[in-house]
Amino acid sequence: MDWLNAVVQGLLLGGLYALFATGLSLMFGVMRVVNLAHGDLAVVASFLAVAIISGTGLPLWFVLCVTTPLFALLGYLTQRVLLQRSLSAGPMSTLVVTFGLSIVIQNVLLEVFSADTRTLDGGSFATGSFEISGQLSIPYLSLATFVLAVVVLVAIQLFLSRTGLGRMLRASSDDPDTATLVGADSRHVYGIATAIAFATVALAGVMMAMRSSFDPATGPSRLLFAFEAVVIGGLGSLWGTLLGGMVLGLTQSIGAQIDPALTILGGHLVFLVVLAFRPQGLLPGRTA
Amino acid sequence: MTISETLTSSARAAVTVRRSARSSRLSGGLLLLAALVLAVLPFVVFASITDSLVNLFILIALASMWNLMAGFGGLVSVGQQAYLGIGAYSVLVFAEQGVQAYVAIPLAALTAAVFAVPTSWLAFRLRGDYFAIGTWVIAEVYRLVTARVDSLGGASGKSLTTLSGIDPVVRGALTYWVALALALMSVLVCYLILRSRLGLSLMAVRDEETAASAVGIDVPRAKRWVYLISAAGCGAAGGVLLVTSLSVNPDAVYSVQWSAYMIFIVVIGGVGYIEGPLLGAVIFFGLQQALADYGSWYLIVLGVIGVATAIWVPRGLWGLLAERTRISLFPIGYHLDRGVDDRAGRRE
Numbered sequence: 001m002d003w004l005n006a007v008v009q010g011l012l013l014g015g016l017y018a019l020f021a022t023g024l025s026l027m028f029g030v031m032r033v034v035n036l037a038h039g040d041l042a043v044v045a046s047f048l049a050v051a052i053i054s055g056t057g058l059p060l061w062f063v064l065c066v067t068t069p070l071f072a073l074l075g076y077l078t079q080r081v082l083l084q085r086s087l088s089a090g091p092m093s094t095l096v097v098t099f100g101l102s103i104v105i106q107n108v109l110l111e112v113f114s115a116d117t118r119t120l121d122g123g124s125f126a127t128g129s130f131e132i133s134g135q136l137s138i139p140y141l142s143l144a145t146f147v148l149a150v151v152v153l154v155a156i157q158l159f160l161s162r163t164g165l166g167r168m169l170r171a172s173s174d175d176p177d178t179a180t181l182v183g184a185d186s187r188h189v190y191g192i193a194t195a196i197a198f199a200t201v202a203l204a205g206v207m208m209a210m211r212s213s214f215d216p217a218t219g220p221s222r223l224l225f226a227f228e229a230v231v232i233g234g235l236g237s238l239w240g241t242l243l244g245g246m247v248l249g250l251t252q253s254i255g256a257q258i259d260p261a262l263t264i265l266g267g268h269l270v271f272l273v274v275l276a277f278r279p280q281g282l283l284p285g286r287t288a
Numbered sequence: 289m290t291i292s293e294t295l296t297s298s299a300r301a302a303v304t305v306r307r308s309a310r311s312s313r314l315s316g317g318l319l320l321l322a323a324l325v326l327a328v329l330p331f332v333v334f335a336s337i338t339d340s341l342v343n344l345f346i347l348i349a350l351a352s353m354w355n356l357m358a359g360f361g362g363l364v365s366v367g368q369q370a371y372l373g374i375g376a377y378s379v380l381v382f383a384e385q386g387v388q389a390y391v392a393i394p395l396a397a398l399t400a401a402v403f404a405v406p407t408s409w410l411a412f413r414l415r416g417d418y419f420a421i422g423t424w425v426i427a428e429v430y431r432l433v434t435a436r437v438d439s440l441g442g443a444s445g446k447s448l449t450t451l452s453g454i455d456p457v458v459r460g461a462l463t464y465w466v467a468l469a470l471a472l473m474s475v476l477v478c479y480l481i482l483r484s485r486l487g488l489s490l491m492a493v494r495d496e497e498t499a500a501s502a503v504g505i506d507v508p509r510a511k512r513w514v515y516l517i518s519a520a521g522c523g524a525a526g527g528v529l530l531v532t533s534l535s536v537n538p539d540a541v542y543s544v545q546w547s548a549y550m551i552f553i554v555v556i557g558g559v560g561y562i563e564g565p566l567l568g569a570v571i572f573f574g575l576q577q578a579l580a581d582y583g584s585w586y587l588i589v590l591g592v593i594g595v596a597t598a599i600w601v602p603r604g605l606w607g608l609l610a611e612r613t614r615i616s617l618f619p620i621g622y623h624l625d626r627g628v629d630d631r632a633g634r635r636e
Binding site for chain 1: 358364366410413414416417418420421422424425426428429432433436544548551552555559583584585587588590591592594595598599600602
């Protein structure tokens, strides 16, 4: 069955969207910042992975181990140097700062890597699949991405609920002033949140690079997918984001089955329907 | 006489309230002169200069409309390119129905406002930063839907052919005047709105939404009005974009780059000042001309300047200037003067 295949692929694709959207959700939950450069950062991770693998021939797992901590560090610095200043400059300025970052990243990538479309060659891992039956097959890559997404979400959930730093993070999200009174350094806490967000973006960016082709201008459309997953799932809920990602992946996959041109439009329309009839999202909550 | 009447009349005697300072009467004259000089320009300079000024006028109109929403209504949108596209395609459709393309531009503004009604119903469910990105998704939906309509040329777009009968020189001049009128109108509309009751409620909503609604301002209504007006302005700008470029395709006209232009022009010039978009558009235009030979570098420079301005000069360049000199080309506030007797006393 083509349809069954489309449903399974769509649900698994949702894992990738959830992994990617977590960072957006976390940054909004903790700092009330919508990072408009979110998609472009994933594209930077994609380009970085391509550059490292084609330049040195190092294996994929090594690339992931390098880019993820690197992005975490980058996230911490971005928060401390740029976002923290803009947080105090007024409500509009974080939006302008992240949008400016997005434009700068896109055009620097364009100057450095040209407008050519690329993909990351993940070898047999990226193309192989389990044959369940004659019609249904599950690609290793999709399954691995989905498992990775669930592992990352569980890890973030545990971090937020079990560790001291995680509690500080939730406290700063609920009420930054009171959290400061009881000893949270909000700047450091915000830095940690941004670092986690950037690290998940790096993971998602490398996975996306193997799945589909990309160019310097791909970032905005990726950002919109992440945003839709967050809103469909419900603001501030980690598991809602996973559900939202799966709904989005499913819609896109079924849309593509009807007409390839409907892939992206289908996702946008589901988002608008949720906005019109259930604006609080499918699983509203406040975890982060 | 009741107590309140007594109080009011004594207060009236003590102060005089004016909307314009002496300096703004002077600057008003200068602006009028500048508009007249710009209007006769097609008779004086080469067409290449007036053609590039058309782009500046479109940018001024777009930035003014964005400033009206963000600077006065508190609505930060990244999706105004939706109305730019709707405006351009409306002029195309009206022209194919036999309406003169220049005459169709006001109709394009109207069409954009009509589309903005259901759009606002959806977008207003999101607040703050999520409103921004939600409007972007809606603009993408308009782009994808337009690209699927074959009679509009699909994804490759379509050309406006009905103006080909007009002599190119005359057409260039007409387009220039239409674009100039668009820029002047959008600045004038902002000015008149902000001096009206709607403007007063908008500024109250922007400064403190809860308090504004507590004193009886219908907040959603004020926001919806400013959204519709801004959509109409961007629609007209889209129409002018079509008559100057003579062709339209969905990827270009619905590009988020337009939002980048609007946002950075307004942020650099000064959010919440009518003069801000004017100053910002001139700076942007200069930057674009100066870096024309260096590919996308002007966008990188623009982004960096925009980020730096947002962090270190949140009121923009005009805000800096206004703070230092208290100059205002478009007085929308009130000036209070002491009563006549008092002023005479001080003079002695």
